[in-house]
Amino acid sequence: MSSHFKGMNIFWIAITLTLLSSSPLALAEDERTQPAPYYSGPIIDFQTHAIKPNYANATTQYILASPAILGSASDDIVHRIIPGLADDLISPARLAALGKENVHVVSVNTFFPPLPAKALIAAATELNEWMAQRVKNQNRMIGFATIPSPPALAKQEAADGAYYTQQGLAVLRHAITDLGLKGVLFASNYENVFLGDPSFRPFFALAAELKIPVLLHPAVQPVEQTFVNRKNIPAYTGYLDDQRTTLLDLIMAGTLENHPDLKLISTHLAGGVLTSLGRLRHLMGIWPEDPSYIDLAGRKRVLPHPIKYYFQKVYYDCNNAELEDLQLYSSVVGPDHVLTGTDFPWTNDTFSREVLGKVDRQLQGNDLGTIQPSYTAECI
Numbered sequence: 001m002s003s004h005f006k007g008m009n010i011f012w013i014a015i016t017l018t019l020l021s022s023s024p025l026a027l028a029e030d031e032r033t034q035p036a037p038y039y040s041g042p043i044i045d046f047q048t049h050a051i052k053p054n055y056a057n058a059t060t061q062y063i064l065a066s067p068a069i070l071g072s073a074s075d076d077i078v079h080r081i082i083p084g085l086a087d088d089l090i091s092p093a094r095l096a097a098l099g100k101e102n103v104h105v106v107s108v109n110t111f112f113p114p115l116p117a118k119a120l121i122a123a124a125t126e127l128n129e130w131m132a133q134r135v136k137n138q139n140r141m142i143g144f145a146t147i148p149s150p151p152a153l154a155k156q157e158a159a160d161g162a163y164y165t166q167q168g169l170a171v172l173r174h175a176i177t178d179l180g181l182k183g184v185l186f187a188s189n190y191e192n193v194f195l196g197d198p199s200f201r202p203f204f205a206l207a208a209e210l211k212i213p214v215l216l217h218p219a220v221q222p223v224e225q226t227f228v229n230r231k232n233i234p235a236y237t238g239y240l241d242d243q244r245t246t247l248l249d250l251i252m253a254g255t256l257e258n259h260p261d262l263k264l265i266s267t268h269l270a271g272g273v274l275t276s277l278g279r280l281r282h283l284m285g286i287w288p289e290d291p292s293y294i295d296l297a298g299r300k301r302v303l304p305h306p307i308k309y310y311f312q313k314v315y316y317d318c319n320n321a322e323l324e325d326l327q328l329y330s331s332v333v334g335p336d337h338v339l340t341g342t343d344f345p346w347t348n349d350t351f352s353r354e355v356l357g358k359v360d361r362q363l364q365g366n367d368l369g370t371i372q373p374s375y376t377a378e379c380i
Contacts (some may be wrong), residue, residue, distance in 0.1 A: 007311045023380040039356035042101035045265050047341030048315045050106050052130045068225045073232045089134045098346050107144040107185040111220035117156040117164040120148035124171050126171025132179035144183040145175035149190040154199035169206050176210050183212045188242035196249030208259035216266045218242045219274035244271035251310040254293025267317040274332050317341035320351055323358045
């Protein structure tokens, strides 16, 4: 698989030349005079989703009962999205999206109602075993693991003294070392708890030990959903707000200081957080006690690097990004940290290919044979 990724990522080196050298004005003028064709090459899709088919009914009932998912959005999710998620990874639509050259990272974005810890552990184990079985003979589908809610495990552990967190860690270790899954998805929040909470520390530590990427994806219920129940606002910005807040939270909790080699992939461009670097730097300058964390030895320390340094270590999935978004992010973190994602089956790759086509057009005339491949997808 690694050679497959390396060969495909020549495209991202080419983006380096384009995004860092082309002015926005020139690109805008070019768009007005002649529409760019869609990019037609292979895509490494870091964001495709699925659910085990027997969870489809419970998912449907949740959507129908949600006060924040309204009207045509609810109908679309129930009649189009959920059947696409519960396709056992074999539907014609998914296979068409996979095509003959693309690579799909497949994950389950879990959201469990309040359940006993043992039930959460059993459900995560069941989903991981299903995922491993479905991708076993699919060399262009890469399965990611599911974890039980760390805050729920920690809360119930404190109540009855059982070692639920260790059992949850065993679920993740089994998924990677025994089942062969290649990474893990963390939702942006679990029961409204963001990822900087201490309950997540052992899970990040294990991911670092196993040398697997962590995919950060908006939780099905963003934190603000309870407060904004009109016009599907949580779907427009609530998920994005969750992404930016949880990434900042885990960075300020010292996750990337304690585990500097941990590879994080934040979907949806982390909710646009890189547009706020100046504000974050300013506030940390006037409130210096905020960027403090507990190191692996239990000592309180202050983050030794500027906040921008940590954001530059993260990979960003550019699902539904415009060309201007790609330009901004590539200028801050480098094009090799900007990855492709479609959010299938929520959307297909049409939007991504349109935007990549605008980039690809700028490459015409470049001698790609002189460019060494970028190992963008080394995180897999």
